Amino acid sequence: MNKETLLDIDNLVRDWLTTLDDIIPQLIKQMVTSTKKNRFDLVTNVDKSIQQNFEQFLQQHFPNHQLFAEEKSNEGIQAKKGHVWVMDPIDGTTNLVKQQEDYCIILGYFVDGESTLSYIYDYPHGKLYKAIKGQGAYMNDNLLQQPEDLKLEDAIISFNTLVMNDDTIHDLNDASFGYRFIGSCGLDSVRVILGQFGAHVNTNPKPWDIAAQFLFAEELGLTMTTLNNSTLDFAKAGPFIISNKACHKEMLTILNSGSGYQK
DSSP states (O other), X not given: OOHHHHHHHHHHHHHHHHHHHHHHHHHHHTOOEEESSSXXXXXXXXXXXXXXXXXXXXXXXXXXXXXEETTSOOTTOOTTSSEEEEEEEEEOHHHHHHHSOSOEEEEEEEETTEXXXXXXXXXXXXXXXXXXXXXXXXXXXXXXXXXXOOOGGGOEEEOOGGGBOHHHHHHHHHHSSEEOOOSOHHHHHHXXXXXXXXXXXXXXXXXXXXXXXXXXHHHHTOEEEETTSSOOOTTTOOSEEEEOHHHHHHHHHHHTSTTOSBO
């Protein structure tokens, strides 16, 4: 896909994202929350409405594009063929419900399985992170620089302590400078993208949780792999790490030593 076409698509997507600035406040005022698998697995009218709105956007501008997204069945979607958008309409739904803070919209555009455009929209703070294949990564149109090398002993790291065994948590805390966890895979990953965190680990992400991070990692010289240090399949997802290159190897060594990362 040529540069001009990519920029045209980017302009349309960014225009669509700006429309959410008027829509989301009204949706939050009338927020209705329900559960899916258990009482901690939340979904709201905000998630559903944003996804439906984007489906309408695709139908209007790109009717031949597929949508692979959290709040739909995805039956019949061929994620690695043709033009596919992978979407989490609200990443960090619990944060939205409980805090009205620390949530984002994740969008990844793949062409024949290749990551081509990526967006992480931190709506509460008005920050749009985007990456364009071969053209870098940006925050509100300001070009982002590749983070400097960050050794684990100097790095803040991010992971969910509820799904890791105690020995691994102890070893990670001992080896790193500190620990933080936002509870939104997109926003925890943004901290790595900005060089604020050394690594973010998620042991059970879905494709829409990680759709945007592939291209940011590629454009900014970060490392994104499975926890076995193999290539990560965006269509299947699974345990993953996005990391500064300087601490990736040591992180994986700790995660896979002893009883491993699985609780």
